[in-house]
Amino acid sequence: MSNTDFVLAIEDLTVSFDGFKAVDGLNMYIDHNELHVVIGPNGAGKTTVLDLICGKTKSSSGSIKFKNRELTKMPEHQIVRAGVGRKFQTPSIYENLTVYQNLEVSYPAGRSVWGSLTFKRTDEVIERVNKIAAEVLLTDLLQTEAALLSHGQKQWLEIGMLLMQDPELLMLDEPVAGMSAKERDQTADLLKRICQNRSMLVIEHDMEFVKQIAHKVTVLHQGKILAAGTMDKIQANEKVIEVYLGH
């Protein structure tokens, strides 16, 4: 496969679990500063696509290139260090640590054993934690134990932890699941703000939310792309209406 100008280029990606193809010959491209949303019914393979990109699941065949670097053979932590951040579907934060510690531990310095033993809490680190905490609306809760946050706040905290690493590609798996209407709007604003200097790949169910944020939408169905394009086009697509939107 030749080099491209895309941040992320997925070509002919397939993974099968005991013969069942969860992702089947997928092609997908994401541009700089693009906010790309993947929608599709449950079990369509959306989460599996993120698993493949971040190295959690190994592909059966195909290629994933991030800034023209092949990711399929890289170990997980190298993929992260290359600039790919990923939020899990259920909020995955360190419950025993404070909000501050959750953010600090995600700061991308002192990542080796020795580096973490000699890591110093410099003004730069503190400043960055404060900046990100403000971004994800958690400034007042910095010293709170993360276990005590509301579900929505946990989702924001995990997004904040990823922002600490300033990834070029940020992938979010159902970031507004379980949020109140107000929290959804706040999250939409947050996502619009943070996609200024990076590309984003977001999985979401909530159509209203997708309309608010998406630059481009891909509809996944049984591991294959059903349709792709702008939100308006997708909503007018008959195949999509039939399998997904028509309920």
Next chain:
Amino acid sequence: MKALSEKLLGGKQGAIALAILAMVLFVIFPLWLDSFRLSMLGKYVTYAFVSVSLVLLWGNGGILSLGQGIFFGLGGYCMAMFLKLEASDPVSTKIQTTPGIPDFMDWNQITALPWFWEPFKSLPLTLILILLIPTLLAFIIGFAMFKRRVGGVYFSIITQAIALILSILIVGQQGYTGGVNGITDLKTLLGWDIRTETAKYVLYYVNVCLLILSIMLARYIITSKFGMLLLAMRDKEERVRFSGYDVSDYKIFVFCVAAMISAIGGAMFTLQVGFMSPSFVGIVPSIEMVICAAVGGRMSLIGAVYGTLLVNFGKTMFSETYPELWLFLMGGLFIAVVMFFPDGLAGVYDKYSKNFKLGELLAKFNKNTVKRIGDML
């Protein structure tokens, strides 16, 4: 400089707790206990090294090793091999078929010192090997397990199997290891008699100093970013991995440090007690050490030390009178701690010291209600 001392001592609270422990071990016990009981205490202090290592490894890292006896034992055996060679000079062993080798080798018809005993003729080499051999073994085990992402219960079982294998190996290779009796009749360290009353006191103090240093090392690790990552890994390993950390490296490192701390305890055990045997290597001692740490509090370095001393005093007192009952009591103790006091003695202490303030609040509340009830009437 200030930051470093804070990290080693663990802030003001940590420093006070450490100072009290030092006070108890350095001053109060030596004044209070006769020399027999004190050397018994010294033995328990060597077990406390293992508890400290378990607080680091298990409490903070969530990695339950049921084989810390491996490292305690290896450290102890390294020390014992040096002392045994010193006790086996050609003059004192001239009645043997082959003078100049340890007596148990002679009994087993071995006529030359095995090659792996050679380095233990030198004290500096021995001291290095005490630290190096257990750490290296931990590295190999850790590398093989953690790089393959073997964790949790599987890791515990494998460490237990290795402890069993090592103790069987030592018992089986009688000619090279002293077998089931272990390495006994240790007399002098560079000519200095370790069996005298004074020597016991000196060794006790050295022992306590090393324990405090080990606690400070563990404190440094726990309070650094490394320690925070350990807690994070214990909770959400995947999240740490997908934040750009190679989780296995961290686990290997902390396992190695825990092995090294345990080995120091083992070496001090040999010096204080005057022998080393396979009964400190296998499954039972390894599990007893976990129980000690759990009773003291697996999240508290200092608590684990008190827990170890207490459990072992209890064991000695109890098994003097009802030896058969001790194992049941120990098992019961472990279940009780796990079910009702997951943070052990340290947890109970924390709760109690907080309840104290709660008590004041309650008192105030009561006064108000009593007054209100009074008004109503």
